[in-house]
Structure formats: C-alpha cells, structure tokens
Amino acid sequence: MAKSLYSVIVADDEDELREAVCTMIPWEEYGFRLVGSASNGLDALQMVEECEPDLLLTDIRMPFISGIELARQVREIRPATNIAFLSGYDDFEYAKQAIQYNIISYMLKPLTMEGLSKELQNIRQKIDTQFAMFRQSSPNPSGLDLQTAMLMPLVLDDYAEPDGEPRAKAYARQCGLLRDMEDRPHYIVMVSTLLEADGGNCTPPSFVASVNRLATKYLRGAHFFASGKVISVLLGNPSDFDKYLHILADEIPQMADRVLGKCCRIGISRTTRNLTALHDAYREAMDALRQGDRMESGAQFISDLSPSVKGGELLCKRAMEALNQHYMDADLSLVSLSGMLTVSPNHLSTCIKKYAGETFINILIRKRMEAARELLISSPLKIQEIAQRCGYTDQHYFSYCFKKYCGESPSTMRRRLDREKAGEQP
Numbered sequence: 001m002a003k004s005l006y007s008v009i010v011a012d013d014e015d016e017l018r019e020a021v022c023t024m025i026p027w028e029e030y031g032f033r034l035v036g037s038a039s040n041g042l043d044a045l046q047m048v049e050e051c052e053p054d055l056l057l058t059d060i061r062m063p064f065i066s067g068i069e070l071a072r073q074v075r076e077i078r079p080a081t082n083i084a085f086l087s088g089y090d091d092f093e094y095a096k097q098a099i100q101y102n103i104i105s106y107m108l109k110p111l112t113m114e115g116l117s118k119e120l121q122n123i124r125q126k127i128d129t130q131f132a133m134f135r136q137s138s139p140n141p142s143g144l145d146l147q148t149a150m151l152m153p154l155v156l157d158d159y160a161e162p163d164g165e166p167r168a169k170a171y172a173r174q175c176g177l178l179r180d181m182e183d184r185p186h187y188i189v190m191v192s193t194l195l196e197a198d199g200g201n202c203t204p205p206s207f208v209a210s211v212n213r214l215a216t217k218y219l220r221g222a223h224f225f226a227s228g229k230v231i232s233v234l235l236g237n238p239s240d241f242d243k244y245l246h247i248l249a250d251e252i253p254q255m256a257d258r259v260l261g262k263c264c265r266i267g268i269s270r271t272t273r274n275l276t277a278l279h280d281a282y283r284e285a286m287d288a289l290r291q292g293d294r295m296e297s298g299a300q301f302i303s304d305l306s307p308s309v310k311g312g313e314l315l316c317k318r319a320m321e322a323l324n325q326h327y328m329d330a331d332l333s334l335v336s337l338s339g340m341l342t343v344s345p346n347h348l349s350t351c352i353k354k355y356a357g358e359t360f361i362n363i364l365i366r367k368r369m370e371a372a373r374e375l376l377i378s379s380p381l382k383i384q385e386i387a388q389r390c391g392y393t394d395q396h397y398f399s400y401c402f403k404k405y406c407g408e409s410p411s412t413m414r415r416r417l418d419r420e421k422a423g424e425q426p
Contacts, residue, residue, distance in 0.1 A: 006127055008056070010034065017109075025113065035051045036053075042065055042397070044070055054127060057086065059085075064394065068101075077361075082103075084123055086107050086108075105126075131259045133213060146176070148222055148224045155231060155278045156226060156231075158279045164276050185235040185237060187272050188269055190269070190285060191267045246335075266289070267284075269281035269285040270303055288302040304343045315347075315351045322337055328389055328390060330392065332364065365401060376414055383414070
C-alpha cells in the first residue's frame with residue numbers, strides 16, 4: 001500500500017525564499033503535500049487551524065508573531081502538528097525555548113535546496129516513526145507493573161477505607177508512583193476510547209501504549225486497559241494541569257484521527273488530592289465520557305458539565321459576550337477566555353466552532369477590525385491609538401490585519417474619508 005503524503009505549510013517573510021521553497025522542492029517525491037504558504041506568523045496560525053497540517057516549516061524570526069510564539073500557539077490549537085524551524089541566526093539558545101513545542105528540526109540559513117531536500121527526507125522518516133509508534137502495540141499490553149497493580153483497584157473498586165490514604169501513599173512511594181514524602185501531587189483520571197464510524201467501541205489494549213507515549217510528554221502518570229477503555233491516572237500540580245492537560249486532550253484525538261482513522265472520545269475528571277478518591281474521579285471521567293455526541297471526536301471535562309455552564313449554545317453566547325468586553329486586551333486568547341468562563345479550552349473551542357460556525361481566532365480578528373473601522377470613521381484618534389484600543393501593540397501588525405480584512409490600509413481609509421468629507425462641504 002502506498003504511503004499517504006504528509007501535509008505541509010511553509011511560512012517565511014522572505015518572499016523569494018518562500019516562493020523558491022514552495023516551487024522548487026519536489027514535495028510529493030519526498031512524501032509531502034504542500035497545502036499553503038504564509039508570509040507572517042498570523043497567516044500561518046490561521047492556516048494551521050484551517051488545514052491541520054502534519055508539518056509547519058517556518059522561519060524562527062517572523063513578523064507579527066515570532067516563530068517561538070507561533071510554535072506555542074500552534075501547540076495550543078493543533079498539538080499533532082510538527083514544526084521545523086528555519087533560522088538565519090545561529091542562536092541555539094533562542095531555538096531551545098521552543099523545543100517543548102513539537103520541534104522536529106532546526107535548520108540554519110542560508111539554506112540550499114539540496115540541504116533542505118535532505119532534511120525533509122529526515123523529517124519524513126521521523127514522522128513515519130512517530131505514526132508507527134502510535135499504531136504499535138505495546139510489547140505486553142495486558143501485563144501489569146507494580147504501579148498499575150496498585151492503581152487498578154483504587155480506580156475501579158469502590159472500597160476506600162477512611163484510614164486508607166496513608167497506607168495508599170506509602171505503597172505509592174514503594175512502587176515509584178510518588179517520589180518521596182514531599183511528593184504530594186493532585187490526581188486526575190482520564191478515560192480514552194476509540195470508536196468505529198457507527199459509534200461502536202473498538203479500543204484495543206495496545207492503545208495504552210499510544211496514550212502513554214503522548215501523555216509522558218506533558219504529565220506524570222500511569223495507564224492501563226480495562227473493559228474496552230484506556231484509563232489514565234495523571235499526576236501534577238494545578239498549574240501543570242492548567243498548562244498541559246487541554247493540549248494532551250487535543251493531541252490524542254488528533255493523532256487517533258490522523259494515524260488510525262478512528263474517532264477518539266475522552267472523559268476527564270476533576271482533580272483530587274487523595275489516592276482513595278480515585279474511584280470517584282473515575283466515575284466523573286465516565287460521566288463526562290457519556291456526554292455529548294458519540295460520533296464527535298474530542299475530550300469532555302466533567303467540570304464543563306456543571307449547571308452553571310449549561311448547554312453549548314449558551315456557553316458560546318457567554319463567550320461572545322466576554323470577547324466583546326475583552327477584545328481590546330492584547331493577550332486575549334482561547335486559553336485566557338476559557339479561564340474567564342471556567343471551562344476547558346477544548347470545550348470552548350468546540351462550542352464556538354459548532355454554534356458560531358467559525359474559529360476563535362477569526363472571530364476575534366473580525367471583532368477587532370470592526371471596532372477599528374468604527375473608530376477610524378467616528379473618532380480623530382491616531383492610528384497607533386486605535387491599534388492599541390483594539391488589542392494590538394504593534395501598529396504594523398494592526399495595519400496588516402486591517403488591510404487584509406477591510407481591503408485598504410487604515411491610513412488609506414482615513415485619507416479617503418477625509419477627502420469625502422471635504423467634498424461634501426459647500
């Protein structure tokens with residue numbers, strides 16, 4: 001069977017280089033399919049959200065959104081996308097800031113087509129290996145290690161004794177789940193399942209290995225298979241969960257869809273401080289898993305199902321209201337907005353796409369541009385002041401977005417409006 005092509009987006013602000021890379025590389029010969037190119041970080045980010053590429057090949061120094069920031073934001077919305085950096089700066093310390101963001105390659109400019117071609121073949125092999133490992137069965141998926149043997153009854157059986165916590169923690173230290181007496185993490189239970197097109201469960205025991213490989217990039221934990229489900233006990237402090245859990249909960253379904261061609265549904269509990277409360281957390285994860293459309297891939301957090309959140313349509317309405325109030329904040333993001341609404345970014349993103357019909361990024365840009373156009377028409381504010389009032393600290397970035405959205409730059413629109421006003425005067 002012929003291998004499928006990996007989709008790729010190229011982002012570089014040097015027009016000649018970008019065009020050369022796009023047109024002179026025999027992409028399909030190296031196992032890739034070029035799906036788009038961008039001249040700045042903003043366009044690249046929107047393309048990633050729209051095209052969901054396997055690879056983003058980007059300059060590390062980009063206008064508007066730097067390569068490092070682009071990598072961070074790509075991981076927020078599409079953690080399954082690998083990123084390869086091009087850089088004219090021999091500055092590995094700068095590049096190392098982004099190593100955590102799925103960086104698969106780092107190449108220095110000036111770049112020859114021969115050098116790039118060779119590196120693309122290396123990248124192809126790395127992605128092949130990633131996909132193969134995600135498909136691969138674990139050597140002994142039903143085998144139990146000490147940590148799993150300790151956790152399974154705590155998770156699956158409702159037998160917790162009132163005085164059982166010290167004993168459970170002592171055993172957790174013995175089997176290496178906890179490091180020492182000072183190791184006092186919070187716990188979350190996550191349940192992952194693979195589904196056929198008709199919604200039937202088809203989760204194999206080998207899926208434990210796939211979940212484990214992705215989870216260990218972000219959080220400590222132990223994973224086992226039981227009754228057609230992969231059950232994960234994840235350990236961390238609240239900031240670990242805030243930072244990484246929603247990324248993991250996106251990456252598993254994205255990889256399941258891309259590599260296995262399967263729908264993946266995940267249920268996630270609230271946090272607990274006690275090992276003896278893991279059974280209650282498991283029940284929460286299962287309650288979350290049972291919610292929503294069984295044919296829809298993605299994660300459901302039990303915290304998103306609280307009465308205050310209500311249905312997705314109401315949440316989307318609240319999100320739009322909050323966005324209207326905070327669009328002028330330069331650091332407004334899907335993650336910060338979800339924090340205001342006390343829901344997970346995954347759930348909020350899904351609700352916005354489903355009920356507003358667009359991505360968060362596109363809605364935010366449109367809101368900012370409409371507000372900017374109104375200020376240009378109705379106020380004497382300088383363009384830099386308008387940019388700041390609409391959430392942009394970089395006037396060039398603002399002008400680029402404005403021209404892209406409105407068809408002309410802010411200064412051109414203002415001159416045109418001034419001429420029209422002058423022409424109306426008697």
